[in-house]
Amino acid sequence: MPDDMKLVFNLTRFEMQYPQFIQSIAPKIADEEILNPIKSRMRDFGYSQKIIDSTRIENLQISNLGQIEFDVVSDYKSELGFDVAEAREKGTSRHFIKPINAKALSFIVGGFIRGFSKGHWVKGITASNVIEKTVAEFTPIAQIKLNEETDLFLQRSIEQ
């Protein structure tokens, strides 16, 4: 087969196989380039493993307009329905806590003095914004990685 016709054949094959390639590469890119860095930073910030495990990729879609769209979701809630993941991500303001089922809240003062409380004010949790900042930082890197993978796929398709 002449070289030119071979190139046409390979380009046609690339065009036909490209959607399948994107479907296979998109979850991989989302996991490796977005989700893993988020989890790694969560560990660095001292997030609980339950919050880390609950962080995931959802709603991954490949649109006809040339976009891979997905959501990074983190929604771990305590047994009482308190959204711990959101509290760590967005932070909380100073608020009053009180026991709901138990008679008193137990806490440690000074490292060795146990105290009890019927309710008291606590200062809020500082927002870490790990997910938001990591997504903003690593999305360009993911795009570069996706472009490289696409180039490699194109190169493999043409050189076959």
Add this chain to the structure above:
Amino acid sequence: MPVVEKVSLSILSDSELKSLEQKIVKLESLADRKQAATNEISRKKTRQTGIFASTEGQDALPSSIIKKRRKLTDNISRESDSILAALDKSRDKKSAAAIVKKSEFTKLQQKVNVQENILNNITRGQNLLSGASGLATPGGILSAASGAARIIPGLAIAIAAAQFVADKYIAQFGAGGTKDTRIKIRDEDLSNIGVENETDITSGRKLFLSNPLRNQGLPTGNSNTQNIRDGIRIFNLRQEGSYQ
């Protein structure tokens, strides 16, 4: 309310893929045309590989095809260059053995020797024919040609020698040649300068004697007989009134 961050990455869109598809179709069309042109060029090259083939194509071709054709010719010349380079290497038998098999190398060397002998004969024949002394007469030409025919083997070489001889013979009639007729005409013109020359001769101012020295007023020879003869002629001419 869970934490949700939306991520969007760019890939090739449908319109871009469609554009790519159109380019592929266009490229396919160009590739077809190129293939057809290449086939046509190779067909023409095959047709022109005879002794009567012309060096240039007879049909008018598009400039792009001519460029491709030149490219093909360049490729062929490059191949020839590489073969020649390999032959240069083959002068060293050790390196030649690496390129050509021993038997093939021997055949090649024999061919080269035969070619060298033919070339030497041609050189000798040309040296013989280039001598002007042997070509002054047709007989000389024939002898030279027959001598060349004995020395130079092969019909093609004999034809080349005959052509060479013919050119030499024709050249003798050209400007500066020994058979240039214009030289004779010029000599006659110089010896016959017209009415004045005729008058001088008839009046005796120009005397044609057997001894040219006497015409020029120089001392004559020691022969008394010549002096007496010249004296009688001068006397007779004076009596006729044509010598003063």
